[in-house]
Amino acid sequence: MTYLYLDLEQELQQQIRHGALPAGTKLPSIRQQCQLRELSKATVLHAYQRLEAAGLITARFRSGFYVCAQPTGRPLPTQPDVTSSPQPVDMSDLMRDIMQHSAAFDICPQAGSYHELPVGITELNRAVARSLRRQKGSEHQYYDEPSGSKQLRQQISERYNRLGCRLSAADITMTAGCQHALSLALQLCCQPGDTVAVESPGFYGVLQLIETMGLKVLEIPSSPEHGIDVDALGAALEQWSISACVVTPAFATPTGALLSDDSRRKLLRLASDYDFMLVEDDIYGDLTFDIRHPPLKQLDQEGRVILCGSYSKSLSRELRLGWIVANQSPQLMRLKMVNLLALSKFTQQGLFSFIQEGGYDKHLRKQRLLLQQQRDQLIDALDQHWRPLGDLRVSQPSGGLSLWVELDPEIDLFSCYRLAREQGVIITPGNLFTAQDRYRNCLRLSFAHLWNRERHSALSKLAELIYSTI
Numbered sequence: 265m266t267y268l269y270l271d272l273e274q275e276l277q278q279q280i281r282h283g284a285l286p287a288g289t290k291l292p293s294i295r296q297q298c299q300l301r302e303l304s305k306a307t308v309l310h311a312y313q314r315l316e317a318a319g320l321i322t323a324r325f326r327s328g329f330y331v332c333a334q335p336t337g338r339p340l341p342t343q344p345d346v347t348s349s350p351q352p353v354d355m356s357d358l359m360r361d362i363m364q365h366s367a368a369f370d371i372c373p374q375a376g377s378y379h380e381l382p383v384g385i386t387e388l389n390r391a392v393a394r395s396l397r398r399q400k401g402s403e404h405q406y407y408d409e410p411s412g413s414k415q416l417r418q419q420i421s422e423r424y425n426r427l428g429c430r431l432s433a434a435d436i437t438m439t440a441g442c443q444h445a446l447s448l449a450l451q452l453c454c455q456p457g458d459t460v461a462v463e464s465p466g467f468y469g470v471l472q473l474i475e476t477m478g479l480k481v482l483e484i485p486s487s488p489e490h491g492i493d494v495d496a497l498g499a500a501l502e503q504w505s506i507s508a509c510v511v512t513p514a515f516a517t518p519t520g521a522l523l524s525d526d527s528r529r530k531l532l533r534l535a536s537d538y539d540f541m542l543v544e545d546d547i548y549g550d551l552t553f554d555i556r557h558p559p560l561k562q563l564d565q566e567g568r569v570i571l572c573g574s575y576s577k578s579l580s581r582e583l584r585l586g587w588i589v590a591n592q593s594p595q596l597m598r599l600k601m602v603n604l605l606a607l608s609k610f611t612q613q614g615l616f617s618f619i620q621e622g623g624y625d626k627h628l629r630k631q632r633l634l635l636q637q638q639r640d641q642l643i644d645a646l647d648q649h650w651r652p653l654g655d656l657r658v659s660q661p662s663g664g665l666s667l668w669v670e671l672d673p674e675i676d677l678f679s680c681y682r683l684a685r686e687q688g689v690i691i692t693p694g695n696l697f698t699a700q701d702r703y704r705n706c707l708r709l710s711f712a713h714l715w716n717r718e719r720h721s722a723l724s725k726l727a728e729l730i731y732s733t734i
């Protein structure tokens with residue numbers, strides 16, 4: 265006996281598994297599918313629900329059913345076994361050199377990119393220019409209000425509220441990017457000498473802040489599959505006390521991990537039980553290939569989460585616009601005024617009207633598809649140029665901008681950095697993402713750029729160089 269829902273389920277399952285329906289594809293609506301195949305609504309719904317339960321498709325609110333990213337079966341980087349005591353951070357000069365040259369995410373900066381600006385960025389630039397042209401009277405003689413443009417803050421709060429948060433414009437303070445927001449967040453909850461827990465491997469910008477603020481770092485293992493190991497954090501908290509934990513729940517750099525709802529709840533419980541603040545870096549939240557996940561802040565009942573974000577990765581690094589959502593308003597205002605005084609009113613106005621006209625969502629839709637394609641192209645290129653040479657483990661992020669790549673344990677990418685640089689290839693070796701001597705056989709590779717001939721050749725040159733050193 266055959267079941268109609270099973271026929272439909274199996275057909276779609278095969279198409280998804282064989283790539284005929286790639287991640288992000290919208291399935292016909294239930295009504296369309298009923299008409300196309302002359303099936304009942306209950307049959308189609310049953311098949312869709314089973315595909316959803318198997319993790320093959322996902323329902324997006326008021327939009328329909330979409331194909332999810334599928335695991336490819338390639339080996340994933342191993343879970344780091346890091347259990348360290350809190351220690352000061354001391355970034356070496358070579359590390360600083362790497363940061364200056366490679367934080368740009370591009371393996372081959374001279375390779376150029378698309379010939380023309382993406383349409384979304386042209387529209388954004390026009391909106392900012394328009395706002396500047398409309399400057400009148402003596403506006404140029406006044407600073408922006410300390411917390412930043414009210415209409416932009418209102419807009420950011422509404423976008424978060426659509427994800428289930430309960431924010432108002434008054435909860436948000438505009439900053440000069442996410443690094444600035446993270447800096448303010450740590451200043452709000454730490455005193456010199458305090459300990460901050462971070463993901464390991466984790467964002468080097470946070471390690472730099474910890475170093476310059478005279479704090480200590482507690483590195484908690486983080487994997488591409490699960491993100492920060494919340495149980496390891498719990499075990500560490502039995503021994504050491506911390507003032508804050510910095511996490512990137514959505515597509516952390518460099519692992520690309522997405523933290524599960526369960527881990528998010530456990531993190532909040534730990535923060536409450538051990539009385540520390542969670543500093544959430546949501547910079548990659550909008551760069552999802554699937555549905556936009558609510559931030560950790562959405563689950564925050566006790567005001568334990570300081571939410572930081574920015575438009576640097578999802579729109580333009582040139583804007584230098586980010587935000588912080590924190591409770592301690594007078595203290596935050598004081599810190600911000602000391603650090604920065606004010607932001608540009610016109611950039612904020614231009615950005616606001618670009619978003620209001622729908623330009624940001626249109627840009628995001630295109631950007632997500634493009635990034636997904638570029639991620640797949642990078643994985644294919646690694647399969648072609650690197651896999652034949654040795655052990656290769658690659659993360660499979662469902663958002664963000666980068667892959668975490670693990671090579672044979674005897675490879676030292678930190679030593680390869682200068683050699684590669686001499687050949688015009690810039691890499692971000694793994695030990696940039698820790699304050700300890702770890703991850704030398706790992707690196708972060710970004711798929712933010714077009715995979716043209718020059719970048720392909722840089723990748724293959726890099727593989728030769730790396731494997732010639734062992």
Ligand SMILES: Cc1ncc(COP(=O)(O)O)c(C=O)c1O
Pocket residue numbers: 440441442443444467469512516517545547573574575576577581585586
């Ligand atoms: C995880 C993460 N947070 C924050 C930043 C800094 O962002 P912004 O340019 O908005 O200061 C970066 C930039 O690389 C990042 O990767």
